[in-house]
Amino acid sequence: MTFRDDVKLNSNRARRSSGGGGRVAVGGGIGTLLMVGLFLLLGGNPGDLGGLLGEDQQQLPAGQGQSQSQSLEHCQTGKDANEHVDCRLSATAESIDAVWSKVLPQQAGIKYTEPGLVIFSSATQTACGAASSQTGPFYCPMDQTAYFDTSFFDMLNSLGAKNAPFAQEYVVAHEFGHHIQQLEGTLGMSNYNEPGQDSNAVRIELQADCYAGVWAHYASEGKFLEPLTDAQVRDAVQAARAVGDDNIQSRQGGRVRPDMFTHGSSEQRQKAFLAGYSSGQMSACDTLERGVYR
Numbered sequence: 001m002t003f004r005d006d007v008k009l010n011s012n013r014a015r016r017s018s019g020g021g022g023r024v025a026v027g028g029g030i031g032t033l034l035m036v037g038l039f040l041l042l043g044g045n046p047g048d049l050g051g052l053l054g055e056d057q058q059q060l061p062a063g064q065g066q067s068q069s070q071s072l073e074h075c076q077t078g079k080d081a082n083e084h085v086d087c088r089l090s091a092t093a094e095s096i097d098a099v100w101s102k103v104l105p106q107q108a109g110i111k112y113t114e115p116g117l118v119i120f121s122s123a124t125q126t127a128c129g130a131a132s133s134q135t136g137p138f139y140c141p142m143d144q145t146a147y148f149d150t151s152f153f154d155m156l157n158s159l160g161a162k163n164a165p166f167a168q169e170y171v172v173a174h175e176f177g178h179h180i181q182q183l184e185g186t187l188g189m190s191n192y193n194e195p196g197q198d199s200n201a202v203r204i205e206l207q208a209d210c211y212a213g214v215w216a217h218y219a220s221e222g223k224f225l226e227p228l229t230d231a232q233v234r235d236a237v238q239a240a241r242a243v244g245d246d247n248i249q250s251r252q253g254g255r256v257r258p259d260m261f262t263h264g265s266s267e268q269r270q271k272a273f274l275a276g277y278s279s280g281q282m283s284a285c286d287t288l289e290r291g292v293y294r
């Protein structure tokens, strides 16, 4: 999706965080929800993540010190968003804020509040613990903030998708989807330690994909974005497929284990995004079968 070149951006919407030592939190905690991400690497038991990163938590290299954050002064207009990844993430957040401020009260009777947005390199501190690039994009409910390491987007290529602008925007909208769930009071139902194709973890993730689609449905109605092209929709669908559990499991050399799914299959994720995109209705995203949407 392309930003209108002359649209004015809020260069304070996102913060750039540099460094941040401490212990790294991964996918889920034992029995507690630490954070929810775009995908979970390693097709095996989410508990095994600790093995890779070191006992569930990992000490970051010394010398990274306290996190410092700064605004994105170079992100002034839509043209900047079309040229720089960090400006694009920030501008996407503004577009998502505008859509959900209308849709969430209308369709769910809930007031929208903006989540934080932090862009970091290598590592950062969060209320959910420290995070590293390996964590991938995620949302921390404790500080209601979405975190992105822009180097992650290169990984889309290795998962078989294109690192295209609208693929990146879908990822932001997915994480903001978790913020919507936080406002709905349902996000805590997710638990990566209890995986499986019918698990709450998968339902919550597919709903976040669908909410990303709801945003895409309305996105070009606001002042930020030009109308979506078919090619751009394909980029998002391809990204949604790329982070499907079956794709990740088989690319990591394992066999496909639906009982270990935390985010849903490629097929399910594609369908979820398109359900939200084609309808613009939260009711089309009701994977938790709550029946509360207008």
Ligand SMILES: [Zn+2]
Binding pocket: 036, 037, 038, 039, 174, 175, 178, 205, 208
């Ligand atoms: Zn997610």
